[in-house]
Amino acid sequence: MSTLFQVNSDFWSNLFSSPWQIVIHVLDVGIVAWLIYRFIKALAGTKIMSLVQGVVLFVFLKFVAEFLGLTTITFLMNQVVTYGIIAAVVIFAPEIRSGLERFGRTPQALIQTRTVTSDDQIVQAFVDAVKYMSPRKIGALVAVEGTQTLREYITTGIPLDADISSQLLINIFIPNTPLHDGAVIVKDNKIAVSCAYLPLSESSSISKEFGTRHRAAIGLSEQSDALIFVVSEETGAISVAHKGDFVHDLSIDAFERLLKEQLISEGSETKPFLKTLFGGKKDA
Structure with a gap:
């Protein structure tokens, strides 16, 4: 002792x-x-x-x-x-x-100095692609990988490993083309694959107005921290899902602000998913 x-x-x-x-x-x-x-x-x-x-x-x-x-x-x-x-x-x-x-x-x-970063260019590519597809009712489903890997879903798609551009995204989702069906998955600032299969949400509270793309977006958001956005083939409405939250009927400006909040790092953590800030309607 x-x-x-x-x-x-x-x-x-x-x-x-x-x-x-x-x-x-x-x-x-x-x-x-x-x-x-x-x-x-x-x-x-x-x-x-x-x-x-x-x-x-x-x-x-x-x-x-x-x-x-x-x-x-x-x-x-x-x-x-x-x-x-x-x-x-x-x-x-x-x-x-x-x-x-x-x-x-x-x-x-x-x-690195922050002038026009790769994140800015990617966000602008997403916005330009959606701005083209939304009024023309070209259906789209894009998932951006977060901290959790999407490898099990990437393996279901067709490998591309291509630089992100609005022109390529638009071309992928043009109807009746070989790559338009399924989801595009973005990984490490590259379009990793197209035609990927995402898990469908089994929630019974999702409105029947939403189809397979929306259920896939919500399903993936429930199982990962990926950011997923959807363009409706029926209405052209823009929707975003993230960590189980889902907003739809976003304007282009609101969609752009949301992407910048979530994807552009300025020396701080990813911002919370603020459903009420962007004028979108929350569902399931």
């Missing part, structure tokens, strides 16, 4: 040995807290967050088992931890790779 008391005494005396040491320790704790905050905020609303919550609960139960002296349960939990880490890396390899790629691009983003 005296040895433990001496160790604790030495720890606290070293911790506050000088004002400079106090500043260093405060900075150390502050950096760790900020990293944890950013990590949790980046995972909020994703499927990985559910895994993280489960891991935290599992670790808590493991400490309880050790404290109570439950030897067998503690042994089994240690085995799960040993092999669970490997399993998690294999299962979530796409998400981990995507996160590392984004992290690697951060230094470049910090030194």
Whole structure:
């Protein structure tokens, strides 16, 4: 007991040995807290967050088992931890790779000047394409990948890996052409595929006025953080789905403002999906 008391005494005396040491320790704790905050905020609303919550609960139960002296349960939990880490890396390899790629691009983003960025050009391409297709009632369905991978849906489409342009988007969705059916998926500022199949929403509260494209947009938004926009083939109305929210009958100006809010990064996080800001009508 005296040895433990001496160790604790030495720890606290070293911790506050000088004002400079106090500043260093405060900075150390502050950096760790900020990293944890950013990590949790980046995972909020994703499927990985559910895994993280489960891991935290599992670790808590493991400490309880050790404290109570439950030897067998503690042994089994240690085995799960040993092999669970490997399993998690294999299962979530796409998400981990995507996160590392984004992290690697951060230094470049910090030194870039913001004149006309690729994000601006992409948003303008989307707006120009919709501006052409909407009055002509050319049906369209476009999904822009967020932090969660859409690889399982990308594999269902026809690979393009093409630069985004309004002309290409318009040409893809012209009726009775080989690529017009299904969805276009945008990944890493490229049109990854066309003719992709998206999951249909099973919600019974969706109005019957919405067809397969709208149900697919809502379905994908319920299962990922992708931003999906739709042009109705029947009415030419513009709709957007994101994280389970759905707005329709947007004007071109409202659609452009929404895209800029969601897709153009200005050194801050993605903005909330504000349904009432754009004059759109919410449904299901």
